[in-house]
Each structure stands twice: as structure tokens, then as C-alpha cells.
Amino acid sequence: MRLAVLLTTLILMLPAMARAELTLFPAPGQRQAGVLTIYSSLDQELARPLVLAFQQAHPDIAVRYEDMLTGALHDRIVAETEAGTGTADFAFSSAMDLQVKLANDGYARPVVTPDTADWPDWANWRDTAYALTYEPAVFAYHKPSFRDHPPPATRADLMRWMAEHPDQAQGRIGTYDVSRSGVGYLFLARDQELYPGIWQVVTAMGRAGVQQFPTSGALLERIADGRLALGYNLLGSYAADWARSHPSIGLILPRDFTVVVSRVGLVPAGARAPELGAGFLAMLMSPEGQALLSRTLRLSAVSLEVAGRPSPAGGMEDLAGLRLKPVLVSPGLLAYLDQATRARLLARWNDALAGK
Template structure:
């Protein structure tokens, strides 16, 4: 009965998002060059926080004063539902969709929801960061472990998943309710990271058992998790998007790139089928892939330079999430339902915030 109720709850959430895809648009902002009178409006829907993406957006309109960017920030699940609705003719299409829910973007391309585009910049991308000339990876972001440096000693800070497992086993009382990660049902990014863990790591089953042992908390958003660790509400958080950790100084945060392997994500850029400004969207993609655009994304921490920190010595442990058909496995309805049910059994309803 509990399994049926949870499956019903998950189905109801998806149906609600499809029925009203605008419900999870989180914020919006317009970008116009100084003293410009734009003749073209480029509608960009993205999961990237406005504050992080703003420098690149402002630089693009400054270089293209005839273009105004109407930027909308969405949650990944709602953005997928909205984009699918646009593909099926029940919602207004954007000109650009950018999402950290890469598996969802691959699914949209597979459903013929994207427009093709080619340029010298897209041709330079490695195969793992482009698919069908309809989906392109524009960033390089790590999934990291963070911890509160006042509450967790350097000796206890887990540098591998095995160390995190050991910590949860031997110090479960000290970490009761104090370990956080993404809610895989509410966060498309969280689902993707957890699903890739399940495919990559022999430790995944043990992690779920450990999370259950310490009453770990599953929550929706990077900002909430990062603030929670910094303030001491949580002591450790697992699989946090490292680019967001680096955007604002935090007094009490330690950051670990797991030494057994570190997942790296590349946000996916798509020009939807039916985009009104497809040519301008292609120009925006080229700008982001150009040296100038990549420099701006690096400054905004959206492109992680592996030669700048501890990951340089551990590049062999890097695991890239490929942009391609292998991610369709993560979108299989029955497999997804079983995965989420197993996750919920580990966390329990009360642990989801």
C-alpha cells in the first residue's frame, strides 16, 4: 500500500507540472545593452540561477545591441514539462532551453523537440558534449561533498564514498538528521546525479542504507543545501553542484572532490523546434562556446578548471556524464518509478523537506 501511495504521489506531481508548466518558473529578468533599442527578443528558459549567468547574458547583449534577452529561471522538472508541452503545441516555445537535467534534454531531442544547428564552435566540442547537432554541453561542473568545517574535523571529512559510509556507520548518532542531499523526485539534477551513482558505484546500495541509518535529509535546491551546511543545520551534504558552492564566499564550508570518482556535468543547450529566433539562438550558442563566452562562464564558476585545484592530481577519477542516448535509460518510466521508490524507502517521507 505504501508503494502504491508513493507511486500515485509521484504521478500526480508529474501531471500537475504538465497541466500547469508555468507553476515552477522561479524568476525572470531582461537584459538590454546600454542605450540600445533592440529589435529582437531572445527568450531563454534555463535552470541556471540568474545571478550566476548574468555576466554572460549581459556581455552577449552588449556585443549584440539589437538583441534583448528575456531570461526565465526554472526548476529542471518544470522546465522539462514546459518544453515537452511546447513541443506538443500546448505551450509557447522558448528560443533557447538550457538545463542541468541533461537526461531530460536528451529525451526532448529523442522526441524530435529540437532544431539542428552547426557552426565552427559546435564542431569543436568533443563527442561526449554534443548529440545530433541538436544538443550541446556548455559548462563543466562537478558533483562535490561539502562539510561544515566547524562541526566536522579534517580527519573525519569524507574524501571518498567509502569514507562517508564508514562515518555514517561508526558515528551515526553524531550525524543524525545532519546529512543532506538532493530530493531526486523534486530535482532533475539530483535524480541524474543519484542515477549515475547507481550505474557507476558499488557503494550506492550502502549509501542508501547509510542515509537511512542517520535519517538523512533530501531537499530540493542547491542554495538551500549550501546555506544549510554553512549555518550548521547540516554537517555534510552529498552530491552538491560545486559551481554553486563557489559563487559566494562561505565562512564554514569545506569542499571535497571525491577521490574514488567525481561526476562532472555539462549543462545542455537546445534550440527548441518552433523557436521564433532560431538564428539568434545559434549566435548565442556560438558566443557561449567562444573563448570570450568560456572565459565568462569560467569566471562565473560554470566551467571548472581541473588544473586549478586538487582534482588536477586525480583526473583519472573524473567521470563525465555524457550527452547522448545512454541517458535515455534514466528516463524510462518504469525504471524511474522503481528507482524513486527505492530512494524513498531509504529516506522516508519525513526526511524530505
């Protein structure tokens, strides 16, 4: 019976495992005392400074870093925990709803770090799920495509641009595939709550032949080379990173309202080395870790101490004056995961794109 359960679990895990990208960071010290396993939706190149900072303080620890889609991350932790095989020691994901679901369903363990007492209430749910960044959804655009007129700064501007420049817009707008991207689905759910006209925007994008992609990288690659003129609701951290190395990419934080999400970190209940996962979480919550997130990676920090300082790389102070609409870390996020609600939202999305 046990063997049958394990085989079934492994079969169910195969799609998730196929999408994971594994990077190994050997222990930099003379000996290896342990291995920290991280499942994350953060690209490994962006995560590298975080891992190296942890290893600098723990030179005897090797790190096994697996980059995967947010849905696969959730499913793999559940499957491995249920199978009793052990799972990641730390999980870091931009799909806030799925992370809170893991905590709510008992797949995360409470962890108190030296900074827990001072962490904002909105960013901590029962010491099991911590918001660690403060990231806006942006419009990313191909600068040469907007030489003769400014890029859209609001959703109304976006509709106007599609109507007035159909030759430039047709087939050259991109966004997340909300059926495959957890953060893309979360952005859509928040748009629906905050903006009554969102379905007119989606319908117009459908008429313009919008293209959908599961990852930020796939979108930004096409914006950088001009195959896409504009990307709607992209995660700002990735867009900012690409803009640093691709001068053709510009960013707009929507002026009508800007949805803000957080990457949520947790230590799984089934972690093989939970003490290492707790140590990595403590590092990310420390002033040094938050400074690294905010400055090196351009992921705005949650820590008010870090975010309040001037930052050339971009912290929360860069969001001043915008109509920010943050998503709180709370069980309210679970409403986005109700299967009937999800099915209705995806159906409406597909109908709007099809012009129904």
C-alpha cells in the same frame, strides 16, 4: 477545438510557470530590435555575466531569463511547442537526460556554430544538444563541524563518519530530492551503475535522518549556517560559487570516483527567435564564452582550448588525478527516463532510506 487544446496546455503548464523566476535584462543600446528568451536551471545571478556578455555584442537585444527546475523546463518547452504558441529561444539545463530527450523527440533544431567542427564528439549529439560545461558532483561540508577530524573523502569515509559520529550526523546530512531534482536523479542513477555499495550508503543516510531538497541553494544555505554538516552529491558549480562567499563551506571531490555531468544547451524547434538562440549558443561555445563559464562562473569548460589553460577560478585541470566518470551526451541517457526504470530506482531509494 484549438481553444480547448490551448486551455488544457495552459492548465498543465501552471505548476511549471509558478516555479519559474523571471528576470528581465533591457537592451543596453538606444533601441530594442528583439527579445531573446532563455529557459534555464542556472540561477539568474550566475547567468547574469553570460547575459551581459551577449548583450555587449548585441546591445539592441533584450533578454527574458526564466530560471526554473529542470523538469519544469522540459515540460514547458514540450507544452508550448505542442500548443503552437512559441517557446524559449535557448534552453540551458543541468538535466542532461531531459535535454537529450527534447532533442531526440524533435523539440530541438540543429545548429552549427563556428566552433561545432572542433567540439568533442562526446559533447555534441547531432548538432542539436551540446554539452557546454564539465561539472563534478561534490561533497560540500560545514567546516566548523569538522574541526576535530577530516570530512569524508570517499563514500566509505562517509559511512564511517555516520557510524562513528552519530551525534554530529543525525539530521545534518542533506542531498537532492531525487524525485524532484533532475540532476539529483541522474547522480543517483550513475552512482548505482558505478558503485555496488551505494545502497548501503543510502540506507546509512536514511538511519541518520537525511534531509532532501529540490535545489542546490536550499542545501547550501543550510550547510553555510551549520544546520547541515554535509551535503552529498551536490553540483560542484553551485557549491564552488557558495564557497567563494561563505567561508564556512568546504568542498570535497570524492576520491573513490567523481561523477561528472554537463549543462546542455539547445535551441528549441519552437523558438520564437531561433536566430537569437543560435547566437547565444555560439557565444557560449566560443573561446570567450567558454572562458567566461570556466573562470567567471567556475564552471569547468568543455572546450579543450580553454580548459587546457591555467585557471585560478577552476577548469578541468583542477580535476586532474581524480577518477572522473563523465556522462556522455548521447541517446544512452534516455534509459534514465524510462518510466518503469525510474519507478524502480525511486522505489529502491525510498526503501533504502526507510531501512527496508
